[in-house]
Amino acid sequence: MRKNQVTITDLARELNVSPSTISRALNNSPFISEERKRVILDLAAKMKYSPNQLALSLLNKRTKILGVVVPEITSYYFSTAINGIQDKVGSSGYKLMIxxxxxxxxxxxxxxEAMALVRxxxxLISPSSNTVNFDHLEKLRDSGFPLVIFDRDCLGFDIDKVVVDDYSGALQAVEYLIQTGCKRIAHISGSTNLSTAKHRKNGYIDALLKNNFEVLEELIVCGEDSSSESGVASMKKLLELExxxxxxxxxxxxxxxxxxxVIRENGIKIPDQISLVGFDDEPYSSYFKPSLTSVWQPIYDLGLLSAKILLDKLNTDVEDMKYRFEVLKPELVIRDSSRKLKE
Known part of the structure; x- marks a missing residue:
């Protein structure tokens, strides 16, 4: 059975003073003598009094809780972003609802809607791959909730955003493949709804055009999702090409x-016959045979900066602060799945 929590009224009853006197002492009011404060604080410690955080939040009109919504929690990418958010929020007195x-x-x-109801x-929101309508986000913004969109952009929706330069990362990757002598470069894309997929595909196309390569539709395969199963199905389609x-x-x-x-199952050598480049630089990438060349993203910093922007909004009284659009830079990490530059 749960014990009743000690209240300010209980402390007041023990010392035969008013609850307002107890409250002022606990809040270090200058109108309470130091001796009286010491007596009250000693009793509070003895009786294991702790303030009612819900009552305090209602009094201050803040819950000190931040809502974090991501497509998936268990993936390396989003768990790392959440770590960045947590490390920034940890010392601020806020808690996360994830x-x-x-x-x-x-x-x-x-x-x-549920998070809004608990105020x-x-x-901090990374939209789902099926989020193509932003009415629900506009409703939150117009209701006075500060929000920051991170990782996946909501194109056309005006709000604070922190993203990675997917276009630049793709451009780097494809230009490197071209520099190593590759002539027929394919692209397996993600969901067409994702801003990240659109930007990476555009980076791929522009890298080809910039280097006077023809963009061939047969070499662009759109995966159903972002899973390894999608990679299997898409690669099988590419291997059916003449x-x-x-x-x-x-x-x-x-x-x-x-x-x-799929490439290995078909007896094709990597990278001698087909070079392969990924995106995200997941920890497991370096342990495959051959190790995977990939585009590294500053995921932890993405979460850290997103949380900082939200806290800045919460800790300022300025209502017409301009929305921020922060773009972090990725880097290509070269490993054994791609050919090396000729010396």
């Missing part, structure tokens, strides 16, 4: 790993 949408637009709406102070690609740039590492398994 939930995952499982890439469902409907679930994302339900989660945000979280602000939101002329095989000599390089494949993949939307992410999971897709690249799926593609790698």
């Amino acid at each position: 939930s995952q949408s499982n890439e469902s637009f409907e679930e994302e709406i339900r989660i945000l 979280v102070d602000g939101f 002329e095989l690609p000599d390089a494949v740039f993949c939307y992410n590492d999971a897709i690249a790993i799926g593609a790698m398994s």
Whole structure:
């Protein structure tokens, strides 16, 4: 059975003073003598008094809780971003309420509505792959909730955002493949709804055009999702072509790993016959045979900066602060799955 929590009234009854006197002493009021404060604080410690955080939040009109919504919690990418958020928020007195949408637009709406009902102070949101309508986010913004969109951009929706320069990362990767002598470079894309997939595909296309390569639709395969299974299915389609690609740039590492398994099963040598490049630089990428060339993203910093922007909004009285759009730079990490530059 749960014990009754000690209240200010209990302390007041013990010392035969008013509850307001106890409250002022606990809040270090200058109108209470130091001796009286010491007596009250000693009793509070003895009786194991702790303030009612819910009551304090209602009094201050803040819950000191931030809502975090991501497509999935268990992936390396989003768990690392959450670590960055937690490390920034940890010393601020705020707590996190974390939930995952499982890439469902409907679930994302339900989660945000539930968090709004318990009056979280602000939101950090990475939209689902099926989020193409932003009415629910506009509703939150217009209701006075500060929110920061991170990782996946909501194109056309005006709010604070922190993203990685996916376009630049893709451009780096494909230009490197071209520099190593690859002539027929394929691309396995992610979901067409994702801003990250669109930017990476655009980077791939522009790298080809910049180097006077023809963009061939047969070499661009759109995966159903971002999984290794999608990489398997997409790579099988590419291997059915009359002329095989000599390089494949993949939307992410999971897709690249799926593609790698199909390439190896067909007796094709990596990178001698097909170079392979992923995106995200997941920890497992360096342990595959061959180790995977990939585009590293500053994921931890993404979470850290997103949390900082939200805290800045919560800790300022300025209502017309301009929205920030921060873009972090990725880097290509070269390993054994791609050919080396000729010396």
